[in-house]
Amino acid sequence: MSVLQLRRRESRGAPAGWPDSVHPVLRQVYAARGVLEPAQVEHRLARMLSPQLLGGMAPAVELLVEAIRDDWSILIAGDYDCDGATGTAVAVRGLRLLGAKRVDYAIPNRFVHGYGLSAAFVASMQPTPQLIVTVDNGVASVAGVAAAKARGIKVIVTDHHLPGEQLPACDAMVNPNLAGDGFPSKALAGVGVMFYLLLALRAKLHGQGAFGAAKPDLSPLLDLVALGTVADLVPLDFNNRVLVEAGLQRMRSGHACAGITALVEAGKRSVATLCASDLGFVVGPRLNAAGRLEDMRLGVACLLTDDIAQARHLAGELDAINRERRDLQASMVAEAEVMAAGLGPTDAVGVALFEPSWHAGVVGLVASKLKERLHRPVIAFAPAGIEECGEGSPPFDSGAQEVRTGNTQLRGSARSIPGFHIRDALAAIDARQPGLIERFGGHAMAAGLSLKADDYPRFAAAFDAIARELIEPERLQAVxxxxxxxxxxxxxxxxxxxxxxxxxxxxxxxxxxxxxxxxxxxxxxxxxxxxxxxxxxxxxxxxxxxxxxxxxxxxxxxxxxxxxxxxxxxxxxxxxxxxxxxxxxxxx
Known part of the structure; x- marks a missing residue:
């Protein structure tokens, strides 16, 4: 286990122009984060980046305008983490505000459909929708989009995950991380991408005279945007801080949706003093637990209801599932620590762990805990245990992926340390040993993958080898x-x-x-x-x-x-x- 070293941040410049009311300590804190003047913390919505800067917006908006005008059935295809759940709720609420009359949602079950817009998930959609809009997934759903198109379904993909070599043949795609997209912030969460699409759609409809003099107010969605953004651990750049601060202000003023209010109560926090860490450590985990252990539709239902009594009932169920998740996580982490201790302090730079009894929905949390304690990139594996195949880039929160043929397959969830891009490392392994990894995807700090159980020893060796090759020794010092x-x-x-x-x-x-x-x-x-x-x-x-x-x-x-x-x-x-x-x- 790495010995922690304390190191002090250095100022990135001289603070200037601050009013006397801002404590000198706070000015220095800001300066260490590159914030040198008051304008850099003026988190007003007016300073948010324009939706028109986001690539792919025009065709997505045109298709939604047509769908609303002609009363299409629209299905929001979400994801089973907090970002996906909040993004689904934002999409359903927002489209209804903008005039869509037939909007429904579906969330894949990780143990039945796999991740994202898989072919199995599309096959389960009954009755057949006229338009699917993905949230927080879809950029790598090549087979799933093809299955939808074969059924005559139009598809809009909204996502923020990194694209692979092949993009799905969808009708429109909005993703700030596509090659050539000029959107200045690459840190939008999936819920943020959906909110931006709704803003652009409102502007288009308003320009066509759809609302008369008064545009529908989308600001009631900002509490959901804030929750999903914080819970998904995307970087809080200026644009994301604007979104999160606006959402927190709604919550503190007592205007949060019933579901968030009930989840805050379940976590024994006060909405009046709510801060971002409460969203990340109290509210988000209660939503995520449903997707990890059961069915995220429970979480989305909590976020969509306007009945506070029903919201409290659903929040109570989510709280109970979260307690079960914590107990399961504690047991799995304890087993993982024993396994890691057996490796020795220097035996592995890239740490892979597998236990047949582990729960596939919790391995991401195990990898995260072990990464923190070892200061090594860690991938934790569990049996996939399903019959259908997920596809594409895994969600940032869970970093996980389900695969075909039941327990002969493993799903892994990876967490990394600064300076080691975990998705790129998996791509390098895939290039050197084609076929070893069945599927993979993710981000710099979190990723997911699948492989055959028989290939686990070979993968563990390959992962350690690539980590030794790419990680400089000084980066293994926890700071x-x-x-x-x-x-x-x-x-x-x-x-x-x-x-x-x-x-x-x-x-x-x-x-x-x-x-x-x-x-x-x-x-x-x-x-x-x-x-x-x-x-x-x-x-x-x-x-x-x-x-x-x-x-x-x-x-x-x-x-x-x-x-x-x-x-x-x-x-x-x-x-x-x-x-x-x-x-x-x-x-x-």
Missing amino acids: LYTDGELPPGTTTLALARQLRAAGPWGQAFPEPLFDNLFECAGWKVMGEGHLRLQLRDPRDGAVHDAVMFNAYHGQPPPPLLRAAYELTINDWQGRETPRLLLRHIEPA
């Missing part, structure tokens, strides 16, 4: 970047509030993290394995309340320690106080 020390006297509630409100923080725009030297003035075990500490700052003697989750393993914390921490707010029983949320401690 935790911080924003440096907080000066004495700045660990205040006022700064904690500014930091919480200053985001949205997330992927590629990380939460502020500080590191200081402390004396441990007291500690106790809290709950099951958590620590509550009193930390004294030796510079001024101030004592700070701190917590660290899953940190107690039978040994007391060091008397003198360096801690990396977030400055957060503890609102126990309605009283707000500053608190340090420790992410890492080490003896000083």
Whole structure:
């Protein structure tokens, strides 16, 4: 296991033009992320990139205009992760707002249809729709689109995954990551692509006089856009931060849809103080659990209902499934850690793990946990266990793929470290050993693949070999970047509030993290394995309340320690106080 090294971020320039109300610490935090002036955090919707810049928009809009005008039956073909579920809800709600009268949705069952618009999924669509619109999938659904076209169905693909060598013969495709697409932000999630398509469609219909003087308001969809964007772990570039901030503002003002409100309640959070991390760690996992273990149609139903009582009932079911997922994940991660320990600390650079009893819907989470602990790229495999074949690039969240012929096939979910493009690595293996990998797809940091069970040993060796070839040794050192020390006297509630409100923080725009030297003035075990500490700052003697989750393993914390921490707010029983949320401690 890699030893974590603390390293401080460097400023990318000199902050300028900030009002006095912005704390100097926050200015330095921004500067370390390349944000040097107030305009770079003015997350107003007016500054969002134009939908007209997104390639493929015109033919997709024209086809939807025709479908609405002629009252076609439209089927939204979603995906079984949070991005796909929120994107499906955005599509259904948005198209209905824009005048479509016959809109329905379908979500593939990962254990029956495989991933995306597979031929098996198309065959299951009864009655036959006149138009399929994919969300968060389809860029690699060559066979699935062909099957739809053979049935006389028009197909619009909306996706954000990287394309393969062959594109499906669909009627229109909107994807910012297609070769030659000039859209400035390549980080849109699937739900973001769908929202952009709806904006362009509204503009077209409005220009044709479809709505009279008042255009339909699409802003009620922004809470769903924010949730899917954060949960899918796409980089929060400026454009995505605009979308997420707008959605969070709707939620905090009490205007979230009934489903999100109920899921926030199920996670015991307050909508009034909701932040991006709550979406990523509380709301998103409850939706994702349905797609991992059961049927994501339950999650989409929760997001589509306007009845708060029904939403709470569905959120309760999702919460129960998520508890089951957590238990299963904990068991699988424990087994994976034992397996990884048997490899030795330097035996594998690219780590592949397989256990016949593992659940195919949870292997992505296992790979993610092991990647964090080993600081190595990890692929976790489980038996596919289905009879039909998925196809194409897997969803970013699950990074997984189902395949044919039941348990003779494995599906793998991959997670990578910075500097090692996992999808490109799989492509390199595929080029060198044709036929070893049956299907693969994904992104730089997450991917999915399928292969025959008998080929697993050969693949594991090939994956380790390509990782050794492409990863420089220094990249195997786990590094935790911080924003440096907080000066004495700045660990205040006022700064904690500014930091919480200053985001949205997330992927590629990380939460502020500080590191200081402390004396441990007291500690106790809290709950099951958590620590509550009193930390004294030796510079001024101030004592700070701190917590660290899953940190107690039978040994007391060091008397003198360096801690990396977030400055957060503890609102126990309605009283707000500053608190340090420790992410890492080490003896000083």
